[in-house]
Amino acid sequence: MRCRLSLIFSLSLLGGSLFAQEIVMKDGTMHKATEMRREGQFIFYKTLAPNTSVTEGVVAVAQIQSIVFPELEGFAEARVAAARGHALKVLRITEGLVPLVRVHADLPGNQWPDVMRLHVPALVAGGNSEAVSALQKQWVSTADTDLDNAAKVLFLNKSDPEKAGLAWAALAKPGASSLGAAISWLGIGQQALESKKWGLAIRSFLSVELFVPAQRLLHPSALLGAIRGMLGAGDEVQARRLLVELKSEYPDTPEYESAAGLLP
Numbered sequence: 151m152r153c154r155l156s157l158i159f160s161l162s163l164l165g166g167s168l169f170a171q172e173i174v175m176k177d178g179t180m181h182k183a184t185e186m187r188r189e190g191q192f193i194f195y196k197t198l199a200p201n202t203s204v205t206e207g208v209v210a211v212a213q214i215q216s217i218v219f220p221e222l223e224g225f226a227e228a229r230v231a232a233a234r235g236h237a238l239k240v241l242r243i244t245e246g247l248v249p250l251v252r253v254h255a256d257l258p259g260n261q262w263p264d265v266m267r268l269h270v271p272a273l274v275a276g277g278n279s280e281a282v283s284a285l286q287k288q289w290v291s292t293a294d295t296d297l298d299n300a301a302k303v304l305f306l307n308k309s310d311p312e313k314a315g316l317a318w319a320a321l322a323k324p325g326a327s328s329l330g331a332a333i334s335w336l337g338i339g340q341q342a343l344e345s346k347k348w349g350l351a352i353r354s355f356l357s358v359e360l361f362v363p364a365q366r367l368l369h370p371s372a373l374l375g376a377i378r379g380m381l382g383a384g385d386e387v388q389a390r391r392l393l394v395e396l397k398s399e400y401p402d403t404p405e406y407e408s409a410a411g412l413l414p
Contacts, residue, residue, distance in 0.1 A: 171183070171218045171219065171220050172217070172218040173186070173193065173195060173209065173214060173217050174214070174215045174216045174217070174218070175209065175213055175214060175215055176213055176214070176215045177213070181195060181197060181207065181209070182197055182198075183195040183196060183197055184196050184197060184198050184204075188211075188253060188254060188257075191210060191211045191212065192208055192209070192210055192211065193208065193209050193210075193211060193214065193257075194206065194207070194208050195207055195208070195209070211256075211257065214257065214258060215258065216258045216259040217257055217258060217259040217260070218259060219259060219260070219261055222247055222250075222251070222261060222264075222265070224243040224246070224247070225243070225247065225264070225265075227243060228240050228243040228244055228268050229268065231243070232268050232271075232272070232366060232367050233366055234366075234400065234402070234403075235275075235366055235367060235369055235370040235399070235400035235403050235405070236402065236403060237271075237272045237275035237276030237277075237367050237370075237403075238272075238276045238404075240268050240269070240272040240276075240367065241269070241272045241273065241276055241277060241281070244265055244268050244269040244272060245269075245281070247261075247265050247269075248265060248269060248285070248288065249288075251264075251265050252288050252290070255290050256290075262290070262292055263292040263293065263294050263297060266292050266297055266301070267294075267297060268367070269285070270285075270297065270300055270301055270304060270329065271300075271329060271332075271333075271365055271367040271368055272367055273285065273304060274304060274333050274336065274367075274368060274371075275367050275368055275370070275371050276404075279308055282304060282305065282307075282308050283308070285301075285304075286305045286308075286309075289301060289305075296328045296329055296330060297329060299321070299328070299329075299330040300328070300329040300330040300333055302317070302330075303317045303318070303321065303330050303333045303334060303337075304333060307333075307337060314337060315337075315341075317330075317334065318334035318335075318337045318338050319334075321333075321334040322334035322335050322338055322354070322357070324357075324361075325361060326361060326362075327361050327362050328362070329362070329365055331357075331361065331362060332358045332361075332362040332365045332368050332372075333368075335354045335355065335357045335358045335372070336354075336355070336358060336368060336371060336372060336375070338350070338354040339351045339352075339354035339355040339358075339372070339375045339376075339379070340375065342354060342379070343375065343378055343379060343382070346382060348379045348380075348382045348383035349379075349383070351375065351376070351378070351379035351382070352376050352379040352380060352383070354375075355372045355373070355375035355376035355379060356372070356376050358371075358372035359372055359373065369399065369400065370396065370400045370403045370404075370405035370406065371405055373392055373395065373396045373400075373405065373409070374396070374405040374406075374408055374409050376392055377389045377392050377393060377396070377409050377412060377413070378412065380392065381412060381413075386413070389412075389413060390413055392409075393409050393410065393413050396409055397410070
């Protein structure tokens with residue numbers, strides 16, 4: 151068995167490799183893992199014995215109660231960037247994490263939902279169609295209904311605008327506070343701008359900040375959209391007030407630069 155385990159650990163990372171802290175089994179036993187690797191429905195792990203020797207073991211995925219994973223590299227930085235509205239910086243970090251956490255998305259305690267809570271809104275704010283398609287190909291449920299619905303809307307925005315519009319109407323209800331609602335208001339607002347329906351555009355964009363305050367990655371886009379709507383309606387005074395807010399909250403974003411260019 152030891153030879154077999156050593157061989158598996160020396161193979162290429164086809165099954166995904168990561169560092170773990172604790173593997174808790176359904177029978178109550180716990181393994182303090184310094185490293186673990188997945189091969190199908192089995193987890194191969196290494197532990198460090200008190201005498202500093204390395205012990206190798208294997209457990210079936212079906213017998214695992216939970217896994218306590220360590221903080222992902224760069225994830226704390228991504229959270230800070232998200233709070234500052236820096237979608238492109240978040241994307242640069244999370245795009246590297248997606249393939250790693252996707253491999254382990256069905257393990258209890260997995261970090262797939264955590265990464266998607268940043269990656270999905272970052273794609274909405276700063277992604278391109280290729281990046282959206284790449285995520286769609288890898289998508290599996292996060293077990294978070296709001297997040298799963300938001301991803302569906304994101305994918306529909308690209309693949310089926312007509313169905314996306316129906317989803318916007320269903321999700322963007324007064325007082326709704328979900329990520330899906332925020333994405334929908336952005337879509338409705340952009341469509342209203344293109345149709346020169348300034349009042350609808352302004353209401354839709356401002357609803358993102360008003361009803362979904364936690365989704366700060368989407369606020370710069372929403373404020374920029376509202377400024378454009380106000381300028382279209384001829385209300386430069388209100389537009390300048392929003393520009394002050396955008397500069398105060400999200401000064402280092404492309405959205406602020408764009409808005410400042412509209413109001414020199």
